[in-house]
Amino acid sequence: MVFYSVFVLLWIILAALPWLGFSYGVVWIFLLAVSFTLALSYDIVGGYMGYMNLGHSTFFGLGAYTTAILLNQGFNLFTSLLAAFLLAAFFAALISYPLFRLRGAYFALATFGLISLIEVLTVNLRDLTGGSGGISTPPGNHMLPAYYMVLGVAAATMVLSHSVARSKFGLGLFSIREDEEVAQSFGVPTSLYKGLALVISSVPASLVGGIYVWNMTYVSPESVFGLEIALSPIIMAMLGGTGVMIGPLVGAVFITLVQEFLWTKVPYFHLAMYGTVLVLLGLFMPGGIVRTRWVKPFIQRLGLGEAVEYFKNVDAERMS
Amino acid sequence: MSRFLECRKISKVFGGIKALNNVSLSVAPHSIVGVIGPNGAGKTTLFNIISGSLLPSTGEVIFKGKRISGMGPARVCRLGIARTYQLVRPFNSLSAMENVMIGLAFGRAEPVARRARVAEAFKILQMVGLEGKTNHAAEGLTLVEKKHLEIARALATAPQILLLDEVVSGLNPTEITRTVDTIKQIQKRGITIIMVEHILKVVMALCERVVVLNYGVQIAEGTPEQVVLDEAVIEAYIGSFEDAEEKPHA
Amino acid sequence: MSADFIQLLVGGILLGGIYGLAAFGLSITFGVLNVLNLAHGDFLMLGSLLSYGLFVWLGINPFVAAILVIPAFMVLGVGFYLLLLKPIADKPPHQLLVASILVTLGASLFIEDITAYFWERPVTGISYTLPPMEVAGVVISSTRLLVLLFIFALACAMQLYLKKTFVGKSIRAIVQGREGAKVVGIPISRVSALAFSIGMALAASAGAFYVTLFTVTPVMGIPLTIKYLCVVVLGGLGSIVGSVFGGLILGVAETLTAYYCGAEWAPTIAFVLLILILIVRPEGLFGAKK
Numbered sequence: 073m074v075f076y077s078v079f080v081l082l083w084i085i086l087a088a089l090p091w092l093g094f095s096y097g098v099v100w101i102f103l104l105a106v107s108f109t110l111a112l113s114y115d116i117v118g119g120y121m122g123y124m125n126l127g128h129s130t131f132f133g134l135g136a137y138t139t140a141i142l143l144n145q146g147f148n149l150f151t152s153l154l155a156a157f158l159l160a161a162f163f164a165a166l167i168s169y170p171l172f173r174l175r176g177a178y179f180a181l182a183t184f185g186l187i188s189l190i191e192v193l194t195v196n197l198r199d200l201t202g203g204s205g206g207i208s209t210p211p212g213n214h215m216l217p218a219y220y221m222v223l224g225v226a227a228a229t230m231v232l233s234h235s236v237a238r239s240k241f242g243l244g245l246f247s248i249r250e251d252e253e254v255a256q257s258f259g260v261p262t263s264l265y266k267g268l269a270l271v272i273s274s275v276p277a278s279l280v281g282g283i284y285v286w287n288m289t290y291v292s293p294e295s296v297f298g299l300e301i302a303l304s305p306i307i308m309a310m311l312g313g314t315g316v317m318i319g320p321l322v323g324a325v326f327i328t329l330v331q332e333f334l335w336t337k338v339p340y341f342h343l344a345m346y347g348t349v350l351v352l353l354g355l356f357m358p359g360g361i362v363r364t365r366w367v368k369p370f371i372q373r374l375g376l377g378e379a380v381e382y383f384k385n386v387d388a389e390r391m392s
Numbered sequence: 393m394s395r396f397l398e399c400r401k402i403s404k405v406f407g408g409i410k411a412l413n414n415v416s417l418s419v420a421p422h423s424i425v426g427v428i429g430p431n432g433a434g435k436t437t438l439f440n441i442i443s444g445s446l447l448p449s450t451g452e453v454i455f456k457g458k459r460i461s462g463m464g465p466a467r468v469c470r471l472g473i474a475r476t477y478q479l480v481r482p483f484n485s486l487s488a489m490e491n492v493m494i495g496l497a498f499g500r501a502e503p504v505a506r507r508a509r510v511a512e513a514f515k516i517l518q519m520v521g522l523e524g525k526t527n528h529a530a531e532g533l534t535l536v537e538k539k540h541l542e543i544a545r546a547l548a549t550a551p552q553i554l555l556l557d558e559v560v561s562g563l564n565p566t567e568i569t570r571t572v573d574t575i576k577q578i579q580k581r582g583i584t585i586i587m588v589e590h591i592l593k594v595v596m597a598l599c600e601r602v603v604v605l606n607y608g609v610q611i612a613e614g615t616p617e618q619v620v621l622d623e624a625v626i627e628a629y630i631g632s633f634e635d636a637e638e639k640p641h642a
Numbered sequence: 643m644s645a646d647f648i649q650l651l652v653g654g655i656l657l658g659g660i661y662g663l664a665a666f667g668l669s670i671t672f673g674v675l676n677v678l679n680l681a682h683g684d685f686l687m688l689g690s691l692l693s694y695g696l697f698v699w700l701g702i703n704p705f706v707a708a709i710l711v712i713p714a715f716m717v718l719g720v721g722f723y724l725l726l727l728k729p730i731a732d733k734p735p736h737q738l739l740v741a742s743i744l745v746t747l748g749a750s751l752f753i754e755d756i757t758a759y760f761w762e763r764p765v766t767g768i769s770y771t772l773p774p775m776e777v778a779g780v781v782i783s784s785t786r787l788l789v790l791l792f793i794f795a796l797a798c799a800m801q802l803y804l805k806k807t808f809v810g811k812s813i814r815a816i817v818q819g820r821e822g823a824k825v826v827g828i829p830i831s832r833v834s835a836l837a838f839s840i841g842m843a844l845a846a847s848a849g850a851f852y853v854t855l856f857t858v859t860p861v862m863g864i865p866l867t868i869k870y871l872c873v874v875v876l877g878g879l880g881s882i883v884g885s886v887f888g889g890l891i892l893g894v895a896e897t898l899t900a901y902y903c904g905a906e907w908a909p910t911i912a913f914v915l916l917i918l919i920l921i922v923r924p925e926g927l928f929g930a931k932k
C-alpha cells in the first residue's frame with residue numbers, strides 16, 4: 073500500500089503544479105510524463121517479456137499522425153484519440169504475426185526497421201501526411217488540458233503495468249522472457265501472449281502521441297520517427313531498470329534532467345552521448361540503476377520493494 | 393478400450409540419425425514406468441515427443457483416446473502431461489514461488505485467485521522440500537534444489553502423467569532417498585509416472601514395468617527383475633561399457 | 643528482354659553482391675559470437691569513406707582500396723571486439739542479448755554522430771570508370787563487371803578460407819556448437835576476435851565498392867544493417883550460400899522498385915521482403931526446416 077500512497081501523493085503534487093505558478097515546470101513535466109509513459113509502455117514488451125522492441129516509437133508516431141489528420145478533418149479530440157489508439161492497436165496486432173517469428177537481436181533490429189518503414193511511408197504519402205514538411209493542426213493553447221491528460225494517461229499506464237505484473241498474463245510474459253520453449257511446455261499460450269503484449273503496449277504510446285501533437289499543433293516525420301524519440305524511452309527504461317515500474321521513472325527523470333542541462337549547453341553529439349550511455353549500460357549495468365548495489369536497498373526501504381518483487385534475491389553483482 | 397497413454401510405432405530421425413525406431417509403449421493409469429538405456433538411446437527424445445516438444449517422424453501418441461502428437465506442447469500440458477528437463481531449465485531470474493505459480497496458472501489446475509495460488513504454490517514447494525527458498529531466484533539454487541524445483545513446477549500443472557527425466561542422477565545417496573520418497577508420494581496422489589533413470593537401484597525400487605531402449609530400438613520390456621536378466625539388455629549395457637573403455641585409446 | 647531491363651538487372655545484381663558480401667560478414671559474427679552487430683552497416687560506411695579518401699587524396703584506385711581496407715579494419719575489428727564484446731561474451735543468454743544490443747547500438751550511434759560531425763557533405767561516388775564493353779548488343783560498364791568479379795573472387799576466397807584453414811575450421815566449429823568447440827580445445831576468444839575482425843573487414847571491403855556506385859552518408863549505417871537483416875533472414879539464418887542469394891534478391895528487388903515505382907520507394911522493399919518471407923517461409927530460402 074505504501075507503493076500506491078507514494079504515487080498518489082506524487083500525482084497530487086504534480087496536479088497542483090500549474091496552480092502554484094510553475095509554468096515552466098509544467099512544460100517540463102509534460103515532456104517528462106510523455107517520455108515516462110513511452111518508457112513504461114515499452115517495458116511491458118521489452119522488460120516483462122524480454123523482447124526488445126526498438127520500434128516502440130512507431131506507435132507514438134502513428135498515434136500522432138492519426139490524431140493530427142483527424143483533427144484537421146474537423147473531428148473532436150476524443151474521437152481522434154480513440155481512432156488513434158484503435159489504429160495503433162490494430163497495427164500492432166497485424167505486425168505481431170510476422171515479427172514475433174523472429175527472436176532476440178533479430179527481433180530488435182526488425183522492429184527498429186519498422187520505424188524507418190513507417191517514416192518512409194509518411195514521407196511518401198504526401199497527400200495524406202504532408203510529406204517531409206509535416207502537418208499543422210488547429211492552433212490554440214492546450215498546455216493545461218494536455219498536461220492533465222498526459223498525467224492521467226501516465227497514471228493509467230502505471231496501474232496497467234502494475235496489474236499486468238501481478239496477473240496470470242504477467243507471469244506468462246515473465247516465463248516467455250526466461251525461456252520461451254519451456255514456457256510453451258508449461259502451457260503458456262506464447263503466440264497469443266506476445267501479440268497481446270505488443271497490442272497493450274501500443275495503446276499508451278499512441279495516446280500520448282495524439283495528445284502530444286494536439287498540444288504542439290505540429291507533427292513531422294522527423295519529430296515522431298527520429299532516432300532520439302525512438303531511443304530515449306528505451307534508454308530511460310534500460311538505465312532505470314527494466315521489468316520494474318520504478319525503473320522507467322528513475323530513468324525518465326534522469327535522462328530528462330540530462331537533456332535539460334546538457335543538451336542546451338552542448339549542441340552537438342547528442343546521439344553520440346546517447347550512444348556512450350548505451351555502451352556503458354551494456355558493459356557495466358544491464359540491470360539498470362534500481363538494481364545496483366547502492367540503490368536497491370534504498371528503494372526497498374522506501375516501500376517500493378513490492379515493485380522490485382520478482383528480482384528480490386538476484387544480486388546486483390550477478391545482474392551486472 | 394484404448395489405454396491411458398499409448399505410443400504407437402514412434403520413429404524419429406535427426407538428419408541421418410535414427411534416434412527412435414518403431415518404439416511402442418503403453419502405460420496404465422497410476423503406474424510407474426521406467427525407461428532405461430545407455431547414453432544416446434533416445435530416452436529424452438521419447439519424452440520430447442510425448443510432451444509435444446517434438447513431432448514424431450512417424451507414429452503417434454494417444455492419450456485417453458485422443459491423438460496428442462501434433463497438438464503442440466502447450467495443449468499437451470493443459471491436457472495433463474507435464475515434464476521435467478534432464479538439463480534443468482527453471483525460469484532463472486524468477487523466484488522458486490513464481491516458477492511454481494506459472495505451472496499452477498497455465499497447467500490443468502483449476503483457475504484460482506492470486507492469493508489461493510500463492511498458498512497452493514507454497515504447499516507444493518513444501519512437498520519437495522523447498523519451503524525455505526520460496527523467494528530465492530531459481531538461478532541461485534543448488535543443482536538438487538533446481539531438480540526439485542523442476543518437479544514442483546511440473547506437479548503444479550496438476551498433471552495426470554508426469555515425465556521425469558533423470559531427476560535423481562547427480563545426487564548423493566541421502567538426496568536420492570529423499571527424492572525417491574517424494575516420487576512415491578506423488579504416485580500416491582494418483583499421478584502416473586514415466587521416468588528415465590540411469591541408477592538401476594532407483595528403477596528397481598520404484599518401477600513396476602521397465603522399457604529398455606538401445607540406439608532408438610526397444611530391446612526389452614517387463615518387470616525390473618525380468619529386464620535386468622535379459623540377455624539383450626546385458627549385452628547393450630556391457631557393449632556400452634566396452635565402448636567407453638575403448639574410446640580413450642582410439 | 644530490353645537492353646534497359648538487362649542494365650537494371652546487372653545493376654541490381656551488383657548491388658546485391660555488395661549486400662551479400664557485407665551480410666556474409668554479419669552472419670559470421672553472429673554465428674561465432676551469438677551477437678548481432680548492429681554497428682555492422684557503419685563499418686561499410688567507414689570503409690566507403692576511407693576508400694573515398696584514399697582515392698581523392700592519394701589517387702589509389704578503388705580495387706586496390708578494397709584490399710587495403712581489409713587489414714586496417716581487421717585491426718579495428720579486434721580492437722572493437724576486445725573493448726566492447728569480450729567483456730560481455732560470457733553472460734547468460736538473456737543478459738548477453740540485452741548487453742550486446744545496447745553495446746553495438748550505442749557504438750553505432752556514436753560512430754555515426756561523430757562521423758557526421760566531421761563529414762558534413764554526403765560523398766557521391768568515386769569518378770572511376772573503365773571504358774564500357776558491349777556484350778551481345780548490350781552495353782555494360784566494365785567497372786561494374788569488374789566489381790562483380792572481384793566480389794565473387796572475395797567470396798570464393800572466404801569460402802576456401804573457412805573450409806581449408808585451421809582458423810576457418812575453428813570458426814565453423816564454433817558456429818556448430820560453442821560448447822563442443824570449447825571441449826575440443828579451440829581457443830574461443832581468439833577465434834572470436836578473428837571472426838569478428840573478418841566480418842568487419844568484409845563489410846569495409848564491400849564499402850569500397852559501394853562508394854564507386856552510390857552515395858555515401860554517415861547516417862546510412864543503421865538502415866544498411868536493417869537491409870543485411872533482411873538479406874540474412876531471406877537466405878536463412880546461418881546459411882552462407884543463403885546470404886549471397888538473399889543479397890542478390892534484395893539488390894535486384896531494390897533496383898527494380900526504384901526504377902518502376904520511383905526512388906523514394908526503394909527503401910521500403912527490404913522490409914516488405916522481410917515481412918513476406920517471415921509469413922511465407924520463416925526459416926528462409928536456404929534455412930533448414932525445424
Ligand SMILES: Nc1ncnc2c1ncn2[C@@H]1O[C@H](COP(=O)(O)OP(=O)(O)OP(=O)(O)O)[C@@H](O)[C@H]1O
Pocket residue numbers: 406407409411429430431432433434435436437438478
Ligand atoms: N535436437 C536434436 N537434433 C539432432 N540430434 C539429436 C537431437 N536430440 C537428440 N539427438 C540425437 O538423438 C540421439 C538420442 O538422444 P537422446 O537425448 O534422446 O538420448 P538419451 O537416451 O536421452 O541419452 P542420455 O542418457 O545421454 O540423456 C542422440 O544420438 C542425440 O545426439
Ligand SMILES: [Mg+2]
Pocket residue numbers: 435436437478
Ligand atoms: Mg537424455
